[in-house]
Amino acid sequence: MSARSVFRLILVPAVSIILALLLGSVLILASSLIIDEAINFALPLVAYESLIEGSLGFSFLDVEDEVVSFALSVDPERAERALTSTVVAAAPLVMTGLAVGVGFKAGLFNIGGTGQVLVGGFAAALVGASVAGQPAPIAVTIAVAAGALGGAVYGFIPGALKAFTGAHEVVSTIMLNSLASFAIVGLVNDILKITGPSFARTADVGNAALPVLFGRNGHLGVLLALAVVPLAYVLIYRTTLGFEIRTVGANPTAARYAGMSPRWLIVLTMSLCGMFAGLGGTLEILSPNLGYYPAIFGTSIGFAGITVALLGRAHPVGILLAALLFGAMRAGAPAMQITAKVPVEIIEVIQGLILLFLAAEVVIRRLLRIKADRVAPDELKTVAKSYGEGTV
Amino acid sequence: MDALFEIPVIGFILQLIAYLIEALATTGLAPQTLALATPIALGAMCGVMNERSGIVNIGIEGMMLTSAFVGFMAALVVHESGPPATPSAVFGITPALLVGVAAAIVAGMAVSLLHAWMSISVRADQIISGTVINIIALGLTSYVNRLVSAGGSAGNLKPFDPPDALVDLPLVGWLFKMFLAVGPISMSVIVIVIVLQILLFRSRWGLRTRAVGEHPRAADTVGINVIALRYRNVVLGGIFAGLAGAWLTLEYNATFQNGMSANRGFIALAAVIFGRWTPIGAFGGALLFMFSEALGIAIRSNPPEGALGDALSGIQTSFPSLYNNVFGALPYLLTLIILAGVVGRSIAPAAVGKPYVKESTT
Numbered sequence: 001m002s003a004r005s006v007f008r009l010i011l012v013p014a015v016s017i018i019l020a021l022l023l024g025s026v027l028i029l030a031s032s033l034i035i036d037e038a039i040n041f042a043l044p045l046v047a048y049e050s051l052i053e054g055s056l057g058f059s060f061l062d063v064e065d066e067v068v069s070f071a072l073s074v075d076p077e078r079a080e081r082a083l084t085s086t087v088v089a090a091a092p093l094v095m096t097g098l099a100v101g102v103g104f105k106a107g108l109f110n111i112g113g114t115g116q117v118l119v120g121g122f123a124a125a126l127v128g129a130s131v132a133g134q135p136a137p138i139a140v141t142i143a144v145a146a147g148a149l150g151g152a153v154y155g156f157i158p159g160a161l162k163a164f165t166g167a168h169e170v171v172s173t174i175m176l177n178s179l180a181s182f183a184i185v186g187l188v189n190d191i192l193k194i195t196g197p198s199f200a201r202t203a204d205v206g207n208a209a210l211p212v213l214f215g216r217n218g219h220l221g222v223l224l225a226l227a228v229v230p231l232a233y234v235l236i237y238r239t240t241l242g243f244e245i246r247t248v249g250a251n252p253t254a255a256r257y258a259g260m261s262p263r264w265l266i267v268l269t270m271s272l273c274g275m276f277a278g279l280g281g282t283l284e285i286l287s288p289n290l291g292y293y294p295a296i297f298g299t300s301i302g303f304a305g306i307t308v309a310l311l312g313r314a315h316p317v318g319i320l321l322a323a324l325l326f327g328a329m330r331a332g333a334p335a336m337q338i339t340a341k342v343p344v345e346i347i348e349v350i351q352g353l354i355l356l357f358l359a360a361e362v363v364i365r366r367l368l369r370i371k372a373d374r375v376a377p378d379e380l381k382t383v384a385k386s387y388g389e390g391t392v
Numbered sequence: 393m394d395a396l397f398e399i400p401v402i403g404f405i406l407q408l409i410a411y412l413i414e415a416l417a418t419t420g421l422a423p424q425t426l427a428l429a430t431p432i433a434l435g436a437m438c439g440v441m442n443e444r445s446g447i448v449n450i451g452i453e454g455m456m457l458t459s460a461f462v463g464f465m466a467a468l469v470v471h472e473s474g475p476p477a478t479p480s481a482v483f484g485i486t487p488a489l490l491v492g493v494a495a496a497i498v499a500g501m502a503v504s505l506l507h508a509w510m511s512i513s514v515r516a517d518q519i520i521s522g523t524v525i526n527i528i529a530l531g532l533t534s535y536v537n538r539l540v541s542a543g544g545s546a547g548n549l550k551p552f553d554p555p556d557a558l559v560d561l562p563l564v565g566w567l568f569k570m571f572l573a574v575g576p577i578s579m580s581v582i583v584i585v586i587v588l589q590i591l592l593f594r595s596r597w598g599l600r601t602r603a604v605g606e607h608p609r610a611a612d613t614v615g616i617n618v619i620a621l622r623y624r625n626v627v628l629g630g631i632f633a634g635l636a637g638a639w640l641t642l643e644y645n646a647t648f649q650n651g652m653s654a655n656r657g658f659i660a661l662a663a664v665i666f667g668r669w670t671p672i673g674a675f676g677g678a679l680l681f682m683f684s685e686a687l688g689i690a691i692r693s694n695p696p697e698g699a700l701g702d703a704l705s706g707i708q709t710s711f712p713s714l715y716n717n718v719f720g721a722l723p724y725l726l727t728l729i730i731l732a733g734v735v736g737r738s739i740a741p742a743a744v745g746k747p748y749v750k751e752s753t754t
Contacts, residue, residue, distance in 0.1 A: 027535075034539050109519055165732040170450055170519065171665070174658040175728040182721035189713030303530075306523060343538040348531030355524045359516040380517045384745035387448055387519065 011372040013311055015364050016357035017325070021048070024350040028342055035341045042068045047340035054335030055328035057082035082331065084215030088287070090327025091225035092117075095280030096305025097312060097319035098232050099155075099273045103169075104314040105236055106269040107249035107382025112158055112173025113277045114302030115180035116151040120278020121285035122184050123150025125202050125293035126192070128286060132206025140220065143208035144282055151278015152271045154180065159270025163263035168387050169270065177302075188295040200295035209291045210283070221283035225323075228279070233316040245269055249379035252386075277302060300348065307351045310358055314377040326351065397698060407700040415690045422570035423551065424686040425679055427644065430578040431456060431653075432678035434636035435660025437588055438504075440671055441629030443664060444592065445622045446605040446743035447511050450522035452633050453657025454529030455503045459637025461533040462499035464546070464648040467492025467641075471546035483576045484550035492546060493577075493638045500634020501627050503529070508626035512619055515747035526657075534650040548646040549575045575643040577635055581675070584632065588671040601625060605741035608748045618748050633657075655724070662727045666734055669741060680730070681723050688719025 025044035032040035046063060053059045057079025062071040096113045103110035110116075124147030131139040158176060161167040193200040210219040236242040247255040248265045255262055280301055285293055304326055311325070312318025329351075333344040357364060361375050397403045397410075415421040435452045442449035471488035479486050503525060510521035554572035559565050571582060592598040600621060603611040608618045636656070641648050659681055666680075667673025695701045708715045 031539055111523070161728075161732045167728070167732040168665075171658050171662050171731055172728055174655050175662075175724045175731075178655050178724040179721050179728070182717040182724070186711070186714035186717035190711040191714075303527060307527065310520065343535055345531055345535035345538055349528065349535050352524060352528035352531050355520070355527060359510060359520045359524050360514050362514050362516070376517055376520065380520065384448060384517060384519050387740070387745055 008371060008373050009313075011368070011370065012361045012364055012375045013313075013322075013358065015368065016311075016354050016361070016375075019357050019364075020350050020353035023353050024346060027349065028340075028346065031342060043340060043342070047336050047342045047346075050336045050339035051329065051332035053078075053082065054332030055082055055086045056332075080215055084218045085331035086324070086328045087222050088217055088219065088327075089330040090323045091221045092280040092283045092301045093304055093308050093323035093326050093330075094225040094229060094320055095276050095283065096301045097308030097323050098228065098305075098316065099151075099275075099277035099280065099302075100305045100309035101312065101314040101316070101319050102232065102236065102245075102276065103269060103273045104309060104377045104379050104383075105242075105249050106245045106265060107252065107379045107386065108159075108162075108266065108269060108273070109170055109380075109383045110155070110158075110173060110270065110273040110277075111170060111303075111306060112155070112176050112274075113280070113305045114299070115173065115177035116154045116274040116277035117281035117284070117299055117302045118177075118180045118184055118297065119154040119281070120147040120151030120274075121281030121297070121299075122293055123147050123278070124208075124282040125205060125285045128205030128208030129203040129292070131208055132204060134207060136207045136211060139206070139208040140210060140286070143205060143286055144224070144279070147278050147282025147285070148275045149278070151281065152275035155274015155277065156267060156271040159267040159274075162270070163266045170383075170387060184293075184297075185295050188293060192293075193295065202293040205286060205291050208286060209288050210286045212288050217288055219288055221287060224279070224283065226320075228276070229316045229320045232276075236316070241268075246379075249382055252382065277305065280305070304351060307355050310355060310376070313375055314379075404700055404703070407696065407698055411691075411696040411700065412687070415687075415694070417566050419690055419694050420573070421686055421690045422566050423573040424689055425683045426570050426581070427551075427574050427578050428682040428685050429675075429678040430574075430581050430639050430644075431636040431656045432660050432663055432682055433581050433585065433675045434577075434632045434639070435657050436663040436667065436674035436678055437584060437632040437671060438500075438629040438636075439661055439664040440588070440592070440667075440669055440674055441601075441625045441632070443669060443744050444605045444741055445601050445625040446608060446741060446746065446748070447508070447622060447626055448518040448522065448745045449507060449626070449629070450519060450658070450661065451503070451507050451525030451529075452522075452636075452660055453653055453655060454522075454526035455500050455507075455630060455633035456637045456640065456657050457533055457651070457653040458503050458529045459496040459500040459634040460640040460652060461537065461637075461648055463492040463496025463634075463638045464641035465536075465540075465542065466495030467546035468542055468544055472544060479547065479550070482552060484547065485576075486547065488546040489549055489642055492642045493635070496638035496642070497631050497634035500632070500637060501630035504627050504630025504633065508623050511626070511747065512622050515749070518745050518747075530651055533648075537648060537650055542648075545646045546642070548641075549577065549643040551575050552579065575639075577639045577643045580635070585671045585675040592671060602741070605743055608743050608746075609751075612748075612750065618750075622748070636660075659723060659727050662731045665740075666730055668739075677730075681727050684722035684726050685719065688722055692716070692719065 028044040028047050032043040049061045058074040060070060060072050062069045099113050100110050124143045127146035128143035131142050158169045158172040161172050162169050189200045192202050194203045210221050212219050244260045244265055248262050252262045308319055308322040308326055311322035329347045333347045336342055337344045358375050365372055397407050438452050439449055467488045470491045477486040507521055507525055510516045511518045551574050552572055554568055558568040600616050604618050604621050612618050640652055663674045663677035666677035695704055
């Protein structure tokens with residue numbers, strides 16, 4: 001790829017990110033009226049600086065007695081810790097991003113990532129606890145496979161519903177999200193909780209916990225996520241199945257005339273999406289700092305996958321890069337809340353704003369008066385079209 | 393009668409039916425159903441307004457949540473700054489609550505305007521536009537809620553207390569109770585649904601809306617301004633999403649919690665499909681979906697007697713959390729099942745999801 005085409009490819013996403021951060025800083029500035037009880041022009045800078053310090057490990061500000069001055073400082077130890085938390089936070093986002101991105105390729109909009117994350121993580125926790133005493137390589141393999149399978153089953157349901165009854169995945173997956181959360185909370189509270197801890201949770205996964213490979217908590221899941229990206233690429237762009245998935249996404253009618261079975265492909269793709277999201281939940285639950293399933297397990301990685309997939313143009317490499325960006329934000333947010341008193345929820349707002357500018361990319365392109373590639377996957381047309389048709 | 397109740401399985405079903413009849417007539421099951429169906433029905437009216445004019449709106453959830461928060465905050469600010477007001481005898485209306493409801497409606501219209509701009513002018517993907525609204529609404533309301541950490545409450549609107557003479561009427565008494573023993577927003581739903589149904593199928597506006605939703609090119613040819621009509625309908629639809637939000641924080645509850653719309657906006661979408669894009673049908677869908685939750689509340693607050701009641705209380709003692717969560721999950725499960733059963737036979741307006749481009753501009 002030439003430098004020019006790379007530039008055209010990343011222009012709109014880059015501008016969207018910058019605009020979202022700018023708008024986010026306006027929001028933080030307005031928030032300073034409440035946080036500091038007076039308008040504080042330094043607050044956005046301080047907040048973003050602590051965000052960067054928590055995710056990349058270097059600081060460029062020196063705040064002393066409310067006087068802010070620029071001073072670049074890098075602490076290697078802190079940098080290692082920060083970068084580790086960034087990649088650890090990014091790994092599940094790669095999975096949930098693929099869970100949405102692969103769906104787009106088939107013209108499906110999987111917003112059921114949340115439910116598939118819960119079911120996948122739950123399956124991994126239960127199976128993991130039952131093999132907790134086995135040697136680590138066996139235990140981890142079985143638990144991860146269980147998580148992938150759990151997610152796949154939970155993706156299969158909306159896929160089959162769409163293929164055979166026409167129930168659109170946009171509504172059915174959301175219902176399944178709520179159902180998963182109700183069912184699992186009840187099961188953990190009433191049947192699966194162990195005695196001992198002060199809150200309801202399942203038994204420890206023991207040896208099934210993902211082993212730490214580097215840094216404080218850099219676990220195997222990071223490598224898994226890195227391995228899944230090329231696999232997903234080969235699957236979508238280099239196999240017959242991937243070709244069929246893309247054909248159904250581009251034009252279901254053409255796919256049918258070419259002898260493919262759109263129904264079967266929808267079921268299969270939704271199961272695949274569920275598997276990826278299930279793996280995302282698995283990485284969260286089996287990570288060394290959790291290692292069990294808590295009854296109250298609030299996770300936003302499922303929804304974040306939508307933004308990751310769209311920012312990454314539904315391409316595995318793009319998804320990896322977008323996941324790293326959002327992983328960095330998630331890793332840095334707690335430090336930001338402590339240092340600048342800006343609530344961590346600002347991250348969700350910024351993610352939403354990035355998505356807003358991506359959706360309004362026509363406006364951005366018109367403003368820039370520069371030729372840039374479209375960001376939105378073309379298959380989205382199939383998603384919107386199928387919503388109106390109700391049948392496959 | 394008792395002998396019938398003792399037959400295995402069938403006896404349980406008979407007991408359940410007997411309980412249902414009794415609960416409808418005596419306890420609050422009927423008004424509770426209408427109350428719980430209110431945000432679903434209002435959200436569905438927003439959906440009908442949008443989809444009948446050719447716009448997919450999956451952002452109803454986010455519109456509801458935003459309105460709920462804005463309405464709550466506005467009411468709270470008025471409540472805490474002004475002199476203490478005595479709530480009116482009927483509905484418990486205070487100036488703060490009125491301001492809150494108005495603010496919620498304005499917020500719903502404002503978010504709808506964003507969706508209209510994205511879908512109609514920018515011609516962005518409408519599914520993505522709705523998703524953006526849902527994500528930003530959840531993030532922004534949670535952020536500001538944490539930031540201001542408002543602990544207070546401006547109170548809420550109270551249900552009407554219908555005269556006993558009406559409620560005690562044989563056979564139809566429970567219907568009066570259902571439609572009268574509810575708060576003002578729930579009561580307004582009946583009027584809104586009927587008026588919208590008549591307007592959509594009996595007025596010039598309705599004919600034009602349906603034409604634009606089915607075949608915008610043809611509508612344009614006969615002189616209908618497709619863009620303006622779509623803008624108007626989407627923004628007006630925001631009124632209903634706004635009212636649904638107001639119901640959440642100013643009528644059914646008196647406080648705001650993060651993500652409290654709890655996917656009701658998506659149940660509303662299912663109600664639209666269930667009702668085949670008609671206001672009355674969607675209202676029926678909303679009642680059907682939420683009846684299960686109302687029944688769950690009735691059973692938990694006023695458990696049936698006899699063998700059925702014993703079985704239920706047995707389950708409740710052994711599995712308290714599952715027992716509650718099964719009832720909580722019922723509306724979502726019912727929505728999923730009915731959606732799968734009914735959707736193949738209902739057809740959306742033909743132009744749904746397709747941005748309209750005037751021929752001369754392409």
